[in-house]
Amino acid sequence: MPTPLIPDKAVFQRKLATLPLVTYRAGDTVLSAASTTGRLLILKEGAVAVVMEGVEIARVTEPGAVFGELSVLLDQPHTADVRALEASQFHVADAAAMLRVDPTALLYVATVLAQRLDSANRGLLELKRQVQAGEPRSVIGRTVEKIEGVLGATGANLMYAGYPYDPFA
Amino acid sequence: MPSLIPDFATLETRLAGLPVVKHRAGEVVLTAGSKTGGLLFLRSGTVEVVKDGVQIASVNAPGSVFGEQAALLDQPHTADVRTLEQSEFYVADATAILASDPTVALYIAAILARRLDAANRWLVAVKHQVQAGEPPSVIGKAVEKVEELLSYGGRDPTGW
Numbered sequence: 001m002p003t004p005l006i007p008d009k010a011v012f013q014r015k016l017a018t019l020p021l022v023t024y025r026a027g028d029t030v031l032s033a034a035s036t037t038g039r040l041l042i043l044k045e046g047a048v049a050v051v052m053e054g055v056e057i058a059r060v061t062e063p064g065a066v067f068g069e070l071s072v073l074l075d076q077p078h079t080a081d082v083r084a085l086e087a088s089q090f091h092v093a094d095a096a097a098m099l100r101v102d103p104t105a106l107l108y109v110a111t112v113l114a115q116r117l118d119s120a121n122r123g124l125l126e127l128k129r130q131v132q133a134g135e136p137r138s139v140i141g142r143t144v145e146k147i148e149g150v151l152g153a154t155g156a157n158l159m160y161a162g163y164p165y166d167p168f169a
Numbered sequence: 170m171p172s173l174i175p176d177f178a179t180l181e182t183r184l185a186g187l188p189v190v191k192h193r194a195g196e197v198v199l200t201a202g203s204k205t206g207g208l209l210f211l212r213s214g215t216v217e218v219v220k221d222g223v224q225i226a227s228v229n230a231p232g233s234v235f236g237e238q239a240a241l242l243d244q245p246h247t248a249d250v251r252t253l254e255q256s257e258f259y260v261a262d263a264t265a266i267l268a269s270d271p272t273v274a275l276y277i278a279a280i281l282a283r284r285l286d287a288a289n290r291w292l293v294a295v296k297h298q299v300q301a302g303e304p305p306s307v308i309g310k311a312v313e314k315v316e317e318l319l320s321y322g323g324r325d326p327t328g329w
Contacts (some may be wrong), residue, residue, distance in 0.1 A: 010195060026284070040188060069282070070282050070285065070286060072173060073174065073275075073278055073279045073281075073282035073283075074282050074283060074286055075173070075174065075195075079286075079289075096173045099173060099275060099278070100173060100271065100275070100290050101271075103268060103271055103274060106271060106274045106275060107241075107267060107268070107274060107276060109239055109278055110267075110277055110278040110281060111241045111242070111273060113278060113281035113282055113285060114237070114241040114281055115236045115241075115242060116285060117238060117281060117285060117288075117319055118242055118244075118247075120285075120288065120319055121247070121316075121317070121319050121320060124312065124315060124316050125321060127295075127312055128309070128312055128313075128316070131308050131309050131312055132305070132309065134305055134312075137299055137300075137302065140299050140308070141296070141299050141300070144295055144296050144299060145296075147292060148289070148292055148293075148296070151285050151288055151289040151292060154217050163301060
């Protein structure tokens with residue numbers, strides 16, 4: 001039986017503790033869509049909104065949530081704004097440097113992505129069922145938005161007691 | 170900034186020492202519900218990904234990887250992978266290779282990121298269709314596309 005790759009959360013948390021911290025006030029923009037910062041931000045405490053094309057697609061409060069990982073892995077600008085809803089603190093890393101040299105961080109990020117894909121897949125099963133059953137547009141629309149929140153935002157994280165974060169569970 | 174992400178050629182240099190398995194056409198390479206702990210990298214050939222008896226993708230790009238989500242999430246495989254023609258795979262122990270080889274782990278993280286991004290783009294199309302009041306048959310097709318993008322093995326993350 002394979003042993004799980006990640007669960008060494010304690011090791012990852014110790015690594016995070018060595019990173020610089022940055023604090024944002026309520027209303028501050030943490031990441032801007034279309035910008036390329038090369039930074040990886042890991043929420044330590046606070047609450048943020050992920051906003052895409054003016055629409056809030058997710059709210060994230062769980063410590064350990066990662067922001068900026070898609071941009072660095074896809075080598076493209078950030079696709080959403082991340083805005084602080086209250087005073088919020090993040091661990092900050094140079095994304096490329098951290099992912100290149102730190103297997104723990106890399107696996108953490110990969111697992112967060114896998115978790116989001118898995119959760120989106122479950123949502124998609126629900127969506128398919130609703131479309132086939134001819135459910136009303138409002139119901140289908142809400143499910144699509146939930147999947148969008150999982151895929152496009154973030155929030156899956158492995159350190160919070162709520163793991164696995166899964167709105168479709 | 171040079172890309173962080175290895176392409177398949179770079180990956181292949183890391184896989185060179187791994188065993189290669191050959192499957193004939195029609196063989197099941199991974200079974201939904203099983204837990205193999207293995208990672209498979211397509212070297213040559215074509216496979217189909219089958220979920221609940223329905224083909225959701227057919228994959229022939231060398232470097233396509235199978236089994237990575239099961240390994241990362243410590244879950245059973247969620248789809249069958251079956252060869253459509255004679256196919257060759259590099260076979261790795263998922264835990265060992267992901268924990269010890271950052272190049273392979275980066276390659277896989279990039280594939281997952283690419284899959285999320287692609288599925289998300291199609292989901293926007295689904296959203297617009299729902300808002301426009303398109304019939305269920307049209308929405309259903311777009312939903313299937315999202316399903317394909319979310320689930321299939323994933324190819325060279327630098328290649329599309």
